[in-house]
Amino acid sequence: MKMHAEYLRQDEELVIIGPALRTSPEQAGQDIPLHWQRFMREHLPSLKDVHDVYAVYCDYERDHRGPYTMVIGTRVSADAPVPEGLRRVVIPRGEYARFMTRGDPAQAVVRTWAHVWDGWERRGERRYVADFERHAVSAMARGTTEAEVWVGLS
Template sequence: MQTIHLPSFQIFGLQTRTCNADEQTLKTARLPLLWHDVHTELVPELPPEAAVYGVYAGYESDQDGAYTVTAGADQKPEKCTLDLVEVTVPEGNYLVFTAKGKMPETVIRVWLDIWDYFKRDDTQFARAYTCDFEVYRGRVETAIEVAVHIAVK
């Protein structure tokens, strides 16, 4: 885990609004369908080395409230037929958690580690709940690298 300061940048992708409680059951989960659409329609049009992003913004409150997720890339492929939205990841300070492995198990484990980290009494940072994002690198399902960037105050 490390802290970094990043400039703002744009992501083009598909978007949905959800909350962690809804994502706990298949009946109400929106993220699996969002990611399915991104991986079947957008990712094949990207260069093999292009990163894929998950951007979390529009937080209603904290990890228990609603938020908007945009799944996409930092480039807009010409051949993509999806109606992509453009979001800006704001400049700021981010605490970065990383892992490599099979998805989605690996990224779920990283988010569990993040929630545990911010529950601890000795946590040095406080979440800003402005904009968090994931960066996925690689296309081999069992060896994808993920870096989750959490905005901190």
């Protein structure tokens, strides 16, 4: 399946607060699903009037082959307090490639990232500051995925 990127400029910083996970490519297949389960169980039920959940990939040790941090959370104002046990991460302004994905929660986003790592012609231009996924809460409630994968470009 061919995936198409739309190239966009993100003109404002996005501030996300949520639980953080430090992982590596070797552990991600095990760690990330558990992190999502924890978020869905412990955080999502208390969120009111939230339309999107963000999964931010940041603190890259070097590139997609090394350890990184994942924060799952919601967008907040720049001056929002950070509750104990949660992490604040800033998605910087800049150029991004956006991939749209939908379908089975266990496969759709993974398939998109596999394309970014191995098949996408501009993968060598990645910035490795903050990449993110924006998930529609309405789709999550139906047990499916409707998400955007944003990849920072240098």
